[in-house]
Amino acid sequence: MSTVIDGQWHRLDPRTIAAVSTLVMAPMVPTVGVMLLSGKVQVALITSLIWVAGGLVIAGLTAVGWWFTRYRITAERFELRRGNLTRSHRSIPRDRIRSVDLTADPGHRLFRIAVVKVGTGGQAGDGAELKLDAIARHHAETLRQELLFGDAPTVDTHRQGATEAESTLARLRPAWFGYSALTLSLVLIVWGALGSAVGSFTELLDAMGVFRAVADAATAAPVLAVGVGTAALLLVGVGGAMALSVEMWWGFRLSRERGGTLRVRRGLLTTRSISLEQRRLRGVEIAEPMLLRWAGAARLNAIATGLSRSREDHQPENKTLLPPAPRAEVDRVAAAVLREPQPPTGTPLRRHPRAALRRRTTWALGCAAPAVAAVVVLDVLGWVPTWLAVSAGGVAVLVACAFAVDAYRNLGHGLTDEYLITRSGTGVRRTAALQRSGIIGWRITRTVFQRRSGLANVTATTAAGSSCYPVKDVAVGEGLALAEQAVPNLLGPFLERH
Structure with a gap:
């Protein structure tokens, strides 16, 4: 002993x-x-x-x-x-x-x-x-x-x-720190800290003449001052985001130990070692914030039972298995974590009905309506030129429609021998591969507008992760058939066949 x-x-x-x-x-x-x-x-x-x-x-x-x-x-x-x-x-x-x-x-x-x-x-x-x-x-x-x-x-x-039985599944590559510049949450944290620092040291900055110098520069060359200030703010945000990313993920290593236990080690100033048993794993989730998605990158999260949902300030959650990395690497690590020859997150997904696109277009135009109404009022009052009001309203409508189309294209679902795959979201697109054996129930929801369109949300419930993984705006018949095929005889006894 x-x-x-x-x-x-x-x-x-x-x-x-x-x-x-x-x-x-x-x-x-x-x-x-x-x-x-x-x-x-x-x-x-x-x-x-x-x-x-x-x-x-x-x-x-x-x-x-x-x-x-x-x-x-x-x-x-x-x-x-x-x-x-x-x-x-x-x-x-x-x-x-x-x-x-x-x-x-x-x-x-x-x-x-x-x-x-x-x-x-x-x-x-x-x-x-x-x-x-x-x-x-x-x-x-x-x-x-x-x-x-x-x-x-x-x-x-x-x-x-490390012990001889430990195998490394993923290591950090320095190039991945560049993705932190596209992580908007980190940039907002840096800007918030900068604003707090300026507020705390107002008297010192005033005594040193910083505020006076900024005011004089803005008065002398307002356009140049705005440009320089915006560039400086962006540089500080990006640089601070990269510094935060280095502190969080320095020395990152994902490994598998004896008994299939997964271990994540990371941290520069504050070091962390997080363990996760393989038998508690029910699948994985790929999170792709919009900017990261445009750069071909994503994060990998675990869908597991018993993970603490408490989160330290400015730190990733315990479920995070891989920092922002190229999508191909994320898929490779997902397959390695699940011990599958091919990543289930790479399974081709079925598209959803066109009615789902109409719903998202309606939502988007509804969100753009206040902006269009505001520019119309400004034009009527004569505060802005008509051409500017028309341009601003048109841009708002086009941006809203672009988000609606993107949200629809991101909808999808699939089924393999072992996993249910769902995908949705536009600001953050999430692709979840949930083990069919981990599904403990189904929740079917239909709003008034979904009933008119023949759509429904078919949600798989599980004891792991966020507990609910929905297949959004799927055709009713297709969604019920998917649920019955994923877990036979779980939903079937409660269905009436026509």
Whole structure:
């Protein structure tokens, strides 16, 4: 038996106190520095004293929590005790442990410790996961190996970084970081952070004359100032998005370990190791945001049971198996993850009736109507030239129709011996390959307008992923036949045949 799993009660690593204190105190240096540059010496001194006092209080509370937190691992159970005034004693049977994930932020990495999350594979909740924050890094890896596979790695194996039975399914290629420039969510995060920084340091920027210089430049050459400002904003957004992508995905590696467990490792400043058992996998989903789709790229997500839906700030969800990558690579990795010779996501899909196109065109024109009405009002009031109003209204209608056609072309469904494939979406096109054996029910919905068009949404329900994977706006007869063929005798007894 290893020194980790000895049936004795252990405390967390005491370096946790130093890591938390460092994380709290680190922002004080730039904050006080900005105050000093602004000439507010007294405010900087008072802020420093308050910050140090707060840091000491937090360090004390962390020390108390560390003293009263203990864990024990026996041959049968994983147990965690914590709390003084309010005590908590939680335990998980070892045969129910399905994942052991490791995380280390810069503070933890500085002191060579890591956070260990032990999950049961059940739905996210208080009883589905135990968290050790934190233990020594080498201790955490040893614990992970023994809880998942029943034996701790030797020192040589740990230094090699992988066991002989581990196989690599995908590695990061530096060229993939270029796709982050097309990831609008990352660009918006950067712009939001930039706006927050400007608001926080308004006084300093004003004292340095930045606002005055910008106002003078805009007055002297407004067109040039707008052009330069727009270009600078785009450069900052793209550069920041690439920097965020590097931090999230640096060192990415997707591998398969013993017993078919999938493991994702990634992170530059904050390292993460996420585990997923093969038997919890019910399929995969390919997500293609519009800009990435135009560049021929996509992301790969797992459809699995028991994955936590909680998400850290600015971090991908635990279901993400592959960062933005070329579509061909995504299909290859999907086949490797599912252990299929060919990717089911590459199956030719059946198109949906033309009535689905009419529905989307109606929605699109309805969305464009307010813009057209606005330019008509502006033209009537004489605030804009007629030619500009007509052009703007025409562009709005054309863009709306283009989105409608794209949304219709993205509709599709298919069926293989093992998988149901559905595809829909325009802003983000999603293609899901769901194991037919993982379908536990069907939900048929029809709006008033769908009934008039002979259409329906046929949704497969499952215990994995987002729980519902719809085949949207399919002909009623075809949708019901698809459901019956995918899972025979599940829907059939409730149908009336005409």
